[in-house]
Amino acid sequence: MVAAAGTYDAAAAVAEQAGRARTASWDLALATRARKDDALRAMADALVAAQDAVLTANADDVAAAEEAGTEPSVVDRLRLDASRLAAMAEGLRDVADLPDPVGEVVRGSTLANGLELRQVRVPLGVVAVVYEARPNVTADAAGICLKSGNAVLLRGSSSAARTNAAVVDVLRAAVAGAGLPADVVQLVDSRSRDSVGALMRARGLVDVLVPRGGAGLIRSVVEGSTVPVIETGVGNCHVYVDASADLDQALAVVMNAKTQRTSVCNAAESLLVHADVAETFVPRVVEALQGAGVTVHGDPVFAAYDGVVPATDDDHAREYLSLDLSAAVVPDLEAAVAHVRRFSSGHSEAILTRDQGAARRFVAAVDSAVVLVNASTRFTDGAELGFGAEIGISTQKLHARGPMGLPEMTSTKYVVTGDGHVR
Structure with missing residues (x-):
């Protein structure tokens, strides 16, 4: 008009x-x-x-x-x-x-x-x-x-x-x-x-x-x-690699969650690794991520590797929508949950583990619209979950939540x- x-x-x-x-x-x-x-x-x-x-x-x-x-x-x-x-x-x-x-x-x-x-x-x-x-x-x-x-x-x-x-x-x-x-x-x-x-x-x-x-x-x-x-909501989505995770599977899921399509809200933006598997998994995942063009913004454990940028709190809180990923090593599952609670946008979080007790604890403790066990955050999608097309991913708690x-x-x-x- x-x-x-x-x-x-x-x-x-x-x-x-x-x-x-x-x-x-x-x-x-x-x-x-x-x-x-x-x-x-x-x-x-x-x-x-x-x-x-x-x-x-x-x-x-x-x-x-x-x-x-x-x-x-x-x-x-x-x-x-x-x-x-x-x-x-x-x-x-x-x-x-x-x-x-x-x-x-x-x-x-x-x-x-x-x-x-x-x-x-x-x-x-x-x-x-x-x-x-x-x-x-x-x-x-x-x-x-x-x-x-x-x-x-x-x-x-x-x-x-x-x-x-x-x-x-x-x-x-x-x-x-x-x-x-x-x-x-x-x-x-x-x-x-x-x-x-x-x-x-x-x-x-x-x-x-x-x-x-x-x-x-x-x-x-x-x-x-x-x-x-x-x-x-925006998607600062986390992937947590637990102490009992199948590390080959974990590497594949992390790479899919981060690199399959970076510009979408269900792409992983934050990686957490249990200290018990850090010595084995961190160098593998850093090499794979950097090989795919990802810039890792890491805590001191990650930052000890060439090419990793030291991370700030702002880095851990960001939705990058790019080939960037924040990363940290945590001493246990409870620390992983605390990190998610502090920095998550409430969109999607994943745990990779073979311990069903750890999976149940993570699912119960993490308050996000979608929590995934041994699966990529990229599955937070209406079509992937069988709903057909979606109008968005709701991160609120009233009426509609998730896809x-x-x-x-x-x-x-x-x-x-x-x-x-x-x-």
């Missing part, structure tokens, strides 16, 4: 889009699963068919980001290719294959007075998603919100503006072609930060706001929003059925 003298009026534009989203959400809430699934598969097919147009738009965004000196990890999150676009389409198909959460009976009973009570899942209504760089979120969020009966307002970053516009145009046309309102998927203008502020203040127009991005974005939304927020799939994008209501009952 344009105000006087050609000025972009973010509040008015967001209010107008949210109003259209609200109207569309009413129709979507009544749609059958078959109709929603048809729309999701049409969206997937349309993305593949529009590959050339989407990748051309993305190439322009990537070129602009590189010219502006954007960090390589951010450019990697921004970049699409044929395989990543195909994965976006496959994510939509996966969501179509999942059970529909809307209408699911969470619990139910017949009360002593004969009233029938059911708690059922219902859509949240209008969901706004504010996110940075990653255009795959555009398709993932649109698909999850549509399947769970919600209209979605997508506010991506200006760095991905061309890509997001191309993707949303494709998705809206496919949704309309499948007989649902195109306004269940809308892109909010990213020219001005004012549009984020407008979404944050759109209480009564937007039901839930989900920020997905760096610590600064998440903090500003959580602290400044009057709209209810489902907080997604947010379809059930997490619903609320509930109670249906009480009587036969002329009066109180």
Whole structure:
């Protein structure tokens, strides 16, 4: 929307889009699963068919980001290719294959007075998603919100503006072609930060706001929003190698967790090694990490090796999103837990051990959204855990925690059925 003298009026534009989203959400809430699934598969097919147009738009965004000196990890999150676009389409198909959460009976009973009570899942209504760089979120969020009966307002970053516009145009046309309102998927203008502020203040127009991005974005939304927020968190993810770990297996897991893809929130950022295996494991893991281009920021034990940078507390607390890793040797499991409690962002932590008692203690003592035993932190992902695409990883403790799939994008209501009952 344009105000006087050609000025972009973010509040008015967001209010107008949210109003259209609200109207569309009413129709979507009544749609059958078959109709929603048809729309999701049409969206997937349309993305593949529009590959050339989407990748051309993305190439322009990537070129602009590189010219502006954007960090390589951010450019990697921004970049699409044929395989990543195909994965976006496959994510939509996966969501179509999942059970529909809307209408699911969470619990139910017949009360002593004969009233029938059911708690059922219902859509949240209008969901706004504010996110940075990653255009795959555009398709993932649109698909999850549509399947769970919600209209979605997508506010991506200006760095991905061309890509997001191309993707949303494709998705809206496919949704309309499948007989649902195109306004269940809308892109909010990213020219001005004012549009984020407008979404944050759109209480009564937007039901839930989900920020997905760096610590600064998440903090500003959580602290400044009057709209209810489902907080997604940064990922300072730890891998702890216990005294009883299979060290060959541990090395493979550490390398996967750190290097398989560095620019994502479930990549390992911190390594802890039990003192009993440090003499054997530390030189092996340092050599392997450095061979893969990783800079290790280590405590005095690690820093004794060539090329390891002495670590500060800030290093241990960082989410690097790059080929960097903090590392420390701990005297026992309790010290590992204390280190995690001090520095973790509450996202994902892994223990590598053959001692089931140690595994149980770690799982019970570590308070993060996902705790893994003998597995890479890279499995903290909706698709990997069988949820289909995800809208983010929640690190809060209310309503949704961990990978947010379809059930997490619903609320509930109670249906009480009587036969002329009066109180």
